[in-house]
Amino acid sequence: MFKGKKILVVDDEPDLREILRDEFQLDSAHVQEAQNGIEAFELVKKNKFDLVVTDIRMPGGDGIDLAKNIKTLNADSPAVILITGFADISPEEAYDLGVEVFYAKPFHLDSFRQSVERVLKPLSERLLNKSSSPTSIQIDLPTQFDDALKTGFLHLGRGGAFVKIEAPQFRPGDEVQLKIGDFEGSGNIKWVRIESTPGYPAGVGLEFLSLNQPSFVLFDSWLKAHQSQSYIPRR
Numbered sequence: 001m002f003k004g005k006k007i008l009v010v011d012d013e014p015d016l017r018e019i020l021r022d023e024f025q026l027d028s029a030h031v032q033e034a035q036n037g038i039e040a041f042e043l044v045k046k047n048k049f050d051l052v053v054t055d056i057r058m059p060g061g062d063g064i065d066l067a068k069n070i071k072t073l074n075a076d077s078p079a080v081i082l083i084t085g086f087a088d089i090s091p092e093e094a095y096d097l098g099v100e101v102f103y104a105k106p107f108h109l110d111s112f113r114q115s116v117e118r119v120l121k122p123l124s125e126r127l128l129n130k131s132s133s134p135t136s137i138q139i140d141l142p143t144q145f146d147d148a149l150k151t152g153f154l155h156l157g158r159g160g161a162f163v164k165i166e167a168p169q170f171r172p173g174d175e176v177q178l179k180i181g182d183f184e185g186s187g188n189i190k191w192v193r194i195e196s197t198p199g200y201p202a203g204v205g206l207e208f209l210s211l212n213q214p215s216f217v218l219f220d221s222w223l224k225a226h227q228s229q230s231y232i233p234r235r
Contacts, residue, residue, distance in 0.1 A: 008053070097230070098230060157233045
């Protein structure tokens, strides 16, 4: 599953580093460790990692600054998984920052492994030819894809989108079918903003789970034309 992948585990708690290190090494990953964000970023600058898994609260450099520094250096690689046991940052802030996965402690190791496996796959492998679970929850905008982008009803990131929509019926974790003109696929809702706040309209942030071939071509073309640090934009 993780054979040959280069992973950096960052935490000031040796026990958690050991658990994650052993989990990755069981699948033949190459694992390095750091005990804070400053030490970790020095390693990132000198090594080509596929993934950085980091806690937030650490003496000597926190995980939020580490994620910012990594994504400023290169938004696409390495992928960053941010773990927190506190309310240091909201999901919408984390994904907008560029983090690919955001976990709150405690978390289930099986679910964590699935997230790691998915985020390490190439984008086309993640999104194309994927069957999604049947669901009656739909986001259907009565406009074309390009118009939705121009009017601000849709904002794209590297792994998902903000959709400007009244969203009282949606909940984080909902899997939805997405249709915006000829753009079709499925997504997982990561956060919901039920009411508008200054500068941020009501809507949902969702991660793309699957896209049909024409929609993937549209998304891939957008990615090549834009340099987005955000994984799922806040607006």
